[in-house]
Amino acid sequence: MYGIPCKGTNAHSFITSFTKLSELEGIEKSINGVKCTMKEFINLCLRYKKEVCTILNINVDQTIEGELTSFIAYAFTFPKSYLVLVDSYDVFNSGMPNFLIVSLALHSLNFKPIGVRIDSGDLAYQSIEIRNTFKTVSDHYGIDYFANLSIIGSNDICEDTIASLKSTRPLFGCLWSWDSFGDLQKPTRIRMCLQVGES
Numbered sequence: 001m002y003g004i005p006c007k008g009t010n011a012h013s014f015i016t017s018f019t020k021l022s023e024l025e026g027i028e029k030s031i032n033g034v035k036c037t038m039k040e041f042i043n044l045c046l047r048y049k050k051e052v053c054t055i056l057n058i059n060v061d062q063t064i065e066g067e068l069t070s071f072i073a074y075a076f077t078f079p080k081s082y083l084v085l086v087d088s089y090d091v092f093n094s095g096m097p098n099f100l101i102v103s104l105a106l107h108s109l110n111f112k113p114i115g116v117r118i119d120s121g122d123l124a125y126q127s128i129e130i131r132n133t134f135k136t137v138s139d140h141y142g143i144d145y146f147a148n149l150s151i152i153g154s155n156d157i158c159e160d161t162i163a164s165l166k167s168t169r170p171l172f173g174c175l176w177s178w179d180s181f182g183d184l185q186k187p188t189r190i191r192m193c194l195q196v197g198e199s
Helices: 012-016 038-055 065-077 091-108 123-141 144-148 159-168
Strands: 083-085 115-118 150-154 174-176
Touching: 012 065, 012 083, 038 065, 038 091, 038 123, 065 083, 065 091, 091 115, 091 123, 115 123, 123 144, 123 150
Parallel strands: 083 115, 115 150, 150 174
Antiparallel strands: none
16 A cells, blocks of 8 residues: 555464365465465465474374464465464464465465564463474475574563563564554454463
């Protein structure tokens, strides 16, 4: 709009609005330079699914199809700025595998993913484990830049949170916080996380 590029990430509401891959049927081509149809892009992503889950030592059935669907839709629309929220359900059994599945597909089409955002749970611990996961996949596929993909932490971040994070040496590229606004009387969608200890 007005020649201003759109940058940012997606939200829990976007991710949880999808349930299955068939919801992407009928989308034929990307408006942002992906040189294949949506069906071809989905098939490319699915080729990486079993591989990624094997590398990460997780069961393929643990990944959430709706989350993968949302990541595919987002990447197909924003292939040059693929940065997604990975903690809508389960960071390490769904969010990260799904992010990596789509990232590898984008890489094979000559696009570079940007990274991930987390906004709940133990941000420091998750950032360290996410960096280790990036390095594992980088080493496995020989894609050097994957080891350095961005990790962004967001939440109700205040001085106390920052002091706590500083003492644990997390591996964030960025932290951000925002205040709530808008009409709180309107109905909202509840996000349920599958990880113990997350709010």
